[in-house]
Amino acid sequence: MRKLSNYFINGLLVFVPVALTIFLIIWVFTTLDATINKVHKFATPGLGLLLAFVLTFIIITFIGVLVTTFLGKKLFGLIDRLFTALPLVRLLYASVKDLIGAFAGDKKGFHKPVIVSVARGSTAKIVGFMTRESLENFGLEDYVAVYIPQSYNFAGNVMLFPKESVTPLNIEGSKAMAFIVSGGVSGG
Numbered sequence: 001m002r003k004l005s006n007y008f009i010n011g012l013l014v015f016v017p018v019a020l021t022i023f024l025i026i027w028v029f030t031t032l033d034a035t036i037n038k039v040h041k042f043a044t045p046g047l048g049l050l051l052a053f054v055l056t057f058i059i060i061t062f063i064g065v066l067v068t069t070f071l072g073k074k075l076f077g078l079i080d081r082l083f084t085a086l087p088l089v090r091l092l093y094a095s096v097k098d099l100i101g102a103f104a105g106d107k108k109g110f111h112k113p114v115i116v117s118v119a120r121g122s123t124a125k126i127v128g129f130m131t132r133e134s135l136e137n138f139g140l141e142d143y144v145a146v147y148i149p150q151s152y153n154f155a156g157n158v159m160l161f162p163k164e165s166v167t168p169l170n171i172e173g174s175k176a177m178a179f180i181v182s183g184g185v186s187g188g
Contacts, residue, residue: 020092020096021096025056028056028059029052029053029056030052032051032052032055032056033048033049033051033052036048036051036052036055111129111173112129112130112131112168112173113127113128113129113168113169113171113172113173113175113176113177114127114128114129114130114146114166114167114168114169115127115128115166115167115169116128116146116148116159116161116165116166116167117165117167120165126146126148127148127169127176127179127180128146128147128148128149128159128180129146129147129149129173129176129177130144130145130146130166130168131145131146131147131158132144132145135160138160140160142162142163142164143160143161143162143163144160144161144163144166145158145159145160146158146159146160146161146166149177149180149181150180150181151180151181151182151183151184152181152182152183
């Protein structure tokens, strides 16, 4: 029963942020489309959808601009503190925020692509991202943390390797991620 509960929670952690993000974008998009169609009937089919798409992009960009202002930082800081204070909301909000923050923004988590030797003497290699260069708090002074994404999946594993087994790659993090997630078909 405990294993089933863990599976359910892990499923929630993946499903809810993705579903919520998709739902919110579709909701904004369809609401704008419906509003535009009520106000004006376009003679050209699809023009209302195109306008709704452009407005959705503009609204999201405007929020991005707003959050960089002094007043916007205060407002979104208040919202951030409110969401992190609520027990269940905190779990979902923090998951979405951390996931998005890992790919975009000032604190990207996947900006250090590396190649890792799987075992001493082996020629097998794994491509991943160094996420922590010091593991002294775990008592592993000579180890680093490497996130290994899975191909065709929204999952991965954090693995700990000796520093000498890890070699930085001289490519952009986004290209390395595309290479891994596509199973080696694109990127790189």
